[in-house]
Amino acid sequence: MSIKKMEGIQHKFINVNGLNMHIAEKGEGPLVLFLHGFPELWYSWRHQIVYLADHGYRAVAPDLRGYGQTTGAPLNDHTKFTIPHVVGDLIGLLDAITNEGEKVFVVGHDWGALIAWNLCLFRPDRVKALFNMSVAFQPWNPDGNLVEVVRRQYGDDYYIVRFQKPGEIEAEFAKLMSYETFMKKFLTLRDPGPLYFPKGKGFPHSPPGVPVILPPWLSEQDIEYYASQIEKAGGITGGLNYYRALPLSWELTSAWRGAKVMVPTKFVAGNLDTAYYMAGADEYVTSGGMKKDVPLLEEVVLLEGVAHFLNQEKPDVINKLIIDFIKKF
Numbered sequence: 001m002s003i004k005k006m007e008g009i010q011h012k013f014i015n016v017n018g019l020n021m022h023i024a025e026k027g028e029g030p031l032v033l034f035l036h037g038f039p040e041l042w043y044s045w046r047h048q049i050v051y052l053a054d055h056g057y058r059a060v061a062p063d064l065r066g067y068g069q070t071t072g073a074p075l076n077d078h079t080k081f082t083i084p085h086v087v088g089d090l091i092g093l094l095d096a097i098t099n100e101g102e103k104v105f106v107v108g109h110d111w112g113a114l115i116a117w118n119l120c121l122f123r124p125d126r127v128k129a130l131f132n133m134s135v136a137f138q139p140w141n142p143d144g145n146l147v148e149v150v151r152r153q154y155g156d157d158y159y160i161v162r163f164q165k166p167g168e169i170e171a172e173f174a175k176l177m178s179y180e181t182f183m184k185k186f187l188t189l190r191d192p193g194p195l196y197f198p199k200g201k202g203f204p205h206s207p208p209g210v211p212v213i214l215p216p217w218l219s220e221q222d223i224e225y226y227a228s229q230i231e232k233a234g235g236i237t238g239g240l241n242y243y244r245a246l247p248l249s250w251e252l253t254s255a256w257r258g259a260k261v262m263v264p265t266k267f268v269a270g271n272l273d274t275a276y277y278m279a280g281a282d283e284y285v286t287s288g289g290m291k292k293d294v295p296l297l298e299e300v301v302l303l304e305g306v307a308h309f310l311n312q313e314k315p316d317v318i319n320k321l322i323i324d325f326i327k328k329f
Contacts, residue, residue, distance in 0.1 A: 006046065006050075008026055008050070008053070009024050009025065009026045009046070009049055009050070010024070010025045010026060011023070011024055011025075011069075012025060013069075014093060014096045014097065015096075016089055016092035016093050016096060017085075017088055017089050017092045018072050019065055019070055019071065019072035019073060019089060020070065020071045020072050021062055021063070021065075021070045021089065021093060022042070022062065022063045022068055022069035022070045023042070023060055023061065023062045023063075023093070023097075024042040024043075024045075024049060024060070024061045024062075025049075025058070025059065025060045025061075026049050026050065026053035026058075026059050027049075027052060027053025027054070027056070027057050027058045027059050028056075028058055029056045029057045029058050030056075030057055030058065030104070030105065030128075030326075031057070031058045031060060031097070031098060031102070031104040031105065032048075032052050032057050032058065032059050032060070032104065032105040032106075032107060032322075032326065033060050033061075033062075033090070033093075033094070033104050033105065033106050033107070034048060034049070034059065034060065034061035034107050034108075034112070035061075035062075035064065035090075035106065035107070035108040035109070035111075035112030035113070035115055035116050036061065036063075036064065036067070036109065036110070036111075036112050037108075037109050037110020037111040037112045037113070037134070037135075038110060038111050038239045038240075038242065038243075039182075039183070039186055039226075039230070039236055039239045040067075040109075040110070040226075041063055041067055041068045041226065041229050042061035042062060042063050042068065043068075043222075043225055043226065043229070044061075044109070044309070044311065044312060045059070045061040045107075045311065047311070047312070047315035047318075047319065048061075048107065048311060048315065048318065048319055048322065049061055051315075051319040051323075052319075052322070052323065055323055057105075057326075060097065062089075062090075062093060063229075064086060064089070064111075064112070064115075065080075065081065065085070065086060065089055065238070066081060066233065066237070066238020066239060066241055066242070067229075067233055067238055067239060068229040068232065068233055069229065069232060069233075070233075073238065073241075075234055075235075075237045075238055075241065076166075076237075078166065078240075078241040078244035078245050079245060079248055080241075080245075081238075081241035081242050081244070081245040082245045082248050082249040082252055083114075083115065083118050083245075083249040083252070083253055084122075084249070084252050084253070085245075086115050086242075087115060087118050087119050087122055087123070090115070090119055091119075091123060091126065094126055103125070103126060103127060103128040104126065104127060104128060105127075105128050105129055105130075105131070105326045105329070106119060106120070106127050106129075106130050106131070107130075107131045107132075107133075107322060108130070108131075108132045108133065108135075109132075109133040109134055109135075109309075109310075109311055110133075110134050110135055110275060110308070111135070111239075111242055113132040113133055113134055113135040114135050114138065116130055116132055117130075117132065117135075117137045117138070117261060118253070120261045120262075120263040120265075121256055121259055121261055122256075124261075124262050124263050127263050128263075128264075128326075128329050129263060129264040129265070129266075129325065129326055129328075129329045130261075130263050130264070130265045130266075131265075131266050131268070131321070131322050131325055131326065132265065132266070132267050132268075133267070133268045133269060133310060133311060133318075134268075134269050134270075134273050134275045134276060134308060134310070135275050135276075135278075135281075136267065136269075136276070136281040136282075136284060136285050136290055137261060137290050137293055137294050138281075139257075139258070139293050140250070140253055140254060140256055140257040140258070140259075141250075142257065144250075145246050145247045145249070145250030145251075146160065146246050146250070146279070147160055147161060147164060147243075147246050147247055148247075149279055150278070150279055153279060154194050154196070157196040157197060157198045157199075158194060158195070158196055159195040159196065159197050160243055160246070162196075162197045162199075163240050163243040163244065164243065164244055166237075166244065167237075169197065169240065170235060170236060170237055170240070172197075172199070172200065172202075173202070173236070176200075176202045176208055177202065177208070178227070179226075179227035179230045179231060180223050180224065180227040181212065182227075182230075182236070183223050183226040183227055183230070184206075184212040184214065184223055185202070185203040185205075185206045185212060186203075187218055187223075187226075187309055187312070188205075188206070188212055188214070188215065188218070189203075189205060189274065189307060189308055190205070190272050190307040191204075191205055191272070191274060192271065192272045192273060192274055192276070192277055192307075193274065193277075194274065194277075194278075195274050215313070217312055217313050217314075217315075218312065260292075260293055260294065260295055261293065261294040261295075261296075262295065262296060263296060264296045264298060264329065265294050265296055265297045265298065266297075266298055266299050266300075266301070266321070266325045267285070267290070267297065267299070267300045267301070268300075268301045268302075268303065268310065268318070268321060269300075269301075269302055269303070269310070270302070270303045270305075270306030270307050270308065270310045270313075271302050271303065271304055271305070271306065272305065272306060272307040272308075273306070273307055273308040273310070274308060275308055276302075285300055286300075298325070299325075301321065303317065
């Protein structure tokens with residue numbers, strides 16, 4: 001994307017729930033709220049922000065708590081990174097940037113998708129329609145939280161399990177690679193199988209010391225920006241805290257057991273995306289299980305030959321899918 005187009009994006013800071021939340025914004029019209037995943041930023045939506053703004057929408061993408069230029073969240077306390085905390089941040093943000101009673105479109109990816117599902121579950125009155133990617137809806141599970149579920153299924157080396165102990169994976173990655181290399185390795189993942197981090201081994205798909213060749217959709221400039229923002233945020237702990245808060249999030253959301261997402265929804269994933277297959281999610285989607293829990297699910301799209309970071313890998317395809325969906329409302 002050209003620097004000139006990026007210059008049209010405005011950057012603001014909004015006081016929300018004790019945070020100084022950084023948002024990137026462009027355009028006028030109906031508001032589209034973009035929610036990033038791990039280990040990303042508002043920047044992950046750069047293509048979508050410009051496209052939606054050019055097509056009559058107001059695109060807003062925050063750095064979620066613990067990420068990028070958003071400050072105020074206690075990085076040393078993962079209990080402040082639960083789903084209710086983050087959904088609360090978004091309600092506070094919407095109160096600050098929308099008119100009373102205004103509903104918005106929501107677009108989520110990865111953790112942003114998980115948060116978006118819960119935003120729609122808790123506050124459907126604030127959402128006009130939902131476009132979610134990679135991570136399917138996860139109904140509250142009476143058999144245990146997600147960490148327990150994936151530990152039973154994949155073992156202790158599975159990435160979500162390895163992320164649990166504060167400081168451990170941060171120290172391990174710091175020994176093995178720079179933030180630039182970390183982002184290169186993460187963004188170039190293309191294996192739909194389970195993601196493992198055996199102790200001291202780093203990324204299984206990318207051995208230490210072997211240079212990462214960037215795909216055409218990702219530039220050195222992109223990597224440099226991500227790495228600089230990780231450094232500003234004090235490292236990757238903020239993002240890891242979402243995983244560490246999963247058991248507490250499970251406890252705090254048990255009141256929504258059996259609740260349905262009652263918002264018009266479209267779901268998109270890539271067939272090379274590890275998140276789409278996590279804990280049998282693909283079977284849940286294709287068997288009609290998600291349609292039962294998300295009755296207003298309009299369509300599921302599985303993109304062939306596309307991996308996890310689909311909104312950056314195939315921006316033109318995703319942009320068209322988003323606008324064709326939201327212009328109906």
